[in-house]
Amino acid sequence: MKKKILTVLCILFGLMMVNSGLNKFFNYMPMPEMSEEMTQIMGGFMTIKWILPLVAIVEIIGGILIAIPKTRALGAIVILPVMIGIFIHHLVLDMSTIGIVLVMLAINIWAIVDNWNKYKPMIEN
Template identity: 50%
Template sequence: MKIIKFIISLLFGLMFINAGLNKFLNYMPMPKPTPEQMKLFAAFEEISWLMPLVGAVEIIGGLLFIFQKTRALGAIVILPVMVGIICHIFMIDKSTSGMAIAGVLFLINLLMIIDNKEKYKSLVK
């Protein structure tokens, strides 16, 4: 079970590291955006600091998520990004494949938070 958890955490972390690096290096091609997405991207361009911040959080959270000792912190760091991804897919994107992938990633994140719940007890006293 320990090795399965590590493999899942490694893949999860690498996906977020990749997504974060893409925000800085723009190496993955994007599909043609819809008019709704164009409005969103224009707003993101106006808030010029937002995407670098999200990219940095994804890279740091992904790195923390990989290692067992820092996985609890990584799961909490990634959680707001996951909520943003879920909201974006349900409100803007509406693609079923995106919903499936985001749902699985969100479930993995929640399972790791639940698995590490003892580490969070001092935060909620």
């Protein structure tokens, strides 16, 4: 039963990541109201032209990989740095939406813990 729950959660997680990545390319979701500080941060991201496309590609690839049970271990590791960045961003700048970020980070960590035996050969001598 735990495997089925994790599979459903990882599919939803993956779809959210793919959606977020595609939105960075096609801008089909409206932007929420941003504070002046957030506007400056987004301006910085726009100045460094390669950052958002790179994050978008990682979100799309990681989202697809984590949604597929056979590639979930790889997807969970690929998407982890992005999730940590999202978590820190919300922790520092936007605490009002930290709840969903914590849920998504928990799903990501659960997928990593569930696949720990696949990572062990990489860290053992």
